[in-house]
Amino acid sequence: MFGQISLDSQLIFVLCGLFNLSLSQDVYQIPPSFTALPPREIIHTPGQPFKVPCAASGHPQPRLEWYLNGERLAVSRSGITSTSKWSSEGRNAIVDRKHDGLWDLSELFVPGRFSAGWLYCVAINPIGRAISSPVWSKLAQIDESKPCETRTITLRDQPFLRLNCTVPESSPSATVRWMYRQPNGFMEFIHENRTFAMDDDGEL
Structure with missing residues (x-):
């Protein structure tokens, strides 16, 4: 009698488990x-x-x-x-x-x-x-319609010299970097030191 009840309980448990699993997948x-x-x-x-x-x-x-x-x-x-x-x-x-x-x-x-x-x-x-x-x-874009012009500047016993840079319109805002040509013809970026300094507008 006890064994039969135990078997039925197991069957009921298994069937309920399968039923619940199927139902949960639907809802x-x-x-x-x-x-x-x-x-x-x-x-x-x-x-x-x-x-x-x-x-x-x-x-x-x-x-x-x-x-x-x-x-x-x-x-x-x-x-x-x-x-x-x-x-x-x-x-x-x-x-x-x-x-x-x-x-x-x-x-x-x-x-x-x-x-x-x-x-x-x-x-x-x-x-x-x-x-x-x-x-x-x-x-991202930058206005390249304005050609770059070469300028020659002669120093005459000046304590300092300021060079401005006309920054073209761009998106996002362009970062200004200055370069100079060495006597051997190679181009090199200018880094800030005791001789050179740049402001927030890109002027040197």
Whole structure:
């Protein structure tokens, strides 16, 4: 009698366990939640590969979409090694690193085809959707329309000499470096010392 009850209990336990497992698979649903997000700002150098992170979890697994200024983009997902760079409270970079949430946006960042704007990622499943914070995206550029002019300066017993540099418009702001030509013809960067000094505007 006792053995029969024990056997029935085991059978009931096994059947209930199988039933609960099957039931949980049917009702287990979670809305999308981001596990990787794009940076706050994107400044991309034309001609370089560019991949941006965005990944989300949920059940069912959410699909991801990209939008630029409210229009959906056709982009491809890639998990290959990336050497892309972006700024996010400074300059950050992904260099020789595997990332399963990278999306290839290289074809979008092409001069003449891409306009600066707000980029964001959307994760969607039947339970709901999640929208990332908008990312301001633009191409790195510098105005090269003004030719460089050669000037000859003669020193006449002056205690000091100030040279100004007309910095072209650029995005992001260009860093000014001065160079000089050595007597042997080689060019070398000027470093600040007791003889040379540069101010915040790039003047020497």
